[in-house]
Amino acid sequence: MSLVLFGPPGAGKGTQSALLVERLNMQQISTGDLLRNSIKKQTDLGKLAQSYMDKGELVPDQVVIDMVNEVLKTGQDNIIFDGFPRTVAQAKALDDLLVQKNLSLRKAIFIKVPNKVLINRLSGRRVCSSCGAVFHIESKPTKVADKCDNCGGNVIQRNDDKVEVIENRLKVYDEFTSPLKNFYLAAGKYIEIEGELPTEEVYSKIKKVL
Numbered sequence: 547m548s549l550v551l552f553g554p555p556g557a558g559k560g561t562q563s564a565l566l567v568e569r570l571n572m573q574q575i576s577t578g579d580l581l582r583n584s585i586k587k588q589t590d591l592g593k594l595a596q597s598y599m600d601k602g603e604l605v606p607d608q609v610v611i612d613m614v615n616e617v618l619k620t621g622q623d624n625i626i627f628d629g630f631p632r633t634v635a636q637a638k639a640l641d642d643l644l645v646q647k648n649l650s651l652r653k654a655i656f657i658k659v660p661n662k663v664l665i666n667r668l669s670g671r672r673v674c675s676s677c678g679a680v681f682h683i684e685s686k687p688t689k690v691a692d693k694c695d696n697c698g699g700n701v702i703q704r705n706d707d708k709v710e711v712i713e714n715r716l717k718v719y720d721e722f723t724s725p726l727k728n729f730y731l732a733a734g735k736y737i738e739i740e741g742e743l744p745t746e747e748v749y750s751k752i753k754k755v756l
């Protein structure tokens with residue numbers, strides 16, 4: 547059973563995906579993670595993507611569609627699409643990919659969180675540059691300053707979590723990603739979940755959908 551998780555930046559898509567992977571053995575396809583990996587490796591795609599990501603802009607549709615096409619296996623089940631699609635063009639392309647690869651989508655879950663909360667979450671978010679663990683300067687600080695609790699790696703602020711970029715990411719979200727709501731409503735797959743609730747409560751609501 548595959549799912550799309552979408553919502554504004556900071557809604558908790560990554561956190562919920564990690565729980566679904568850990569507890570239900572689902573497989574996460576996160577275009578944000580794939581792009582950050584390419585940046586780390588400094589591939590041509592990574593260099594191109596970085597120029598968009600650092601400004602809070604979306605990477606061009608065809609780049610992410612090709613990337614998903616590459617990792618998506620025929621007949622693969624229990625996938626969480628995390629942060630993809632982010633435009634209606636990507637959603638249409640995903641529908642085509644699903645048909646080509648003999649897959650189906652159960653629901654598209656929108657995680658709803660007010661902007662004030664998103665800004666606090668994003669500006670305080672810190673991530674481990676080695677294992678990707680996520681912290682927050684107020685609600686989940688590291689035990690040792692700037693060191694990951696899990697692996698001891700360096701904990702940093704993502705470039706696109708800087709205050710000046712957050713505002714643009716939220717604007718880009720409103721313009722390009724929020725129309726997915728109508729797209730998935732029309733497809734009869736849209737589900738809305740309150741994302742301001744504690745992580746475990748959000749998780750149990752998602753689990754119910756499954």
Ligand code: AMP
Pocket residue numbers: 555577578579581598599602603604605606607610628629630631632636706715
């Ligand atoms: P995320 O980790 O999902 O918050 O994504 C971080 C950044 O990667 C976004 O702000 C975009 O610049 C880029 N990105 C991730 N997924 C996509 C996508 N599906 N389409 C376009 N750009 C994306």
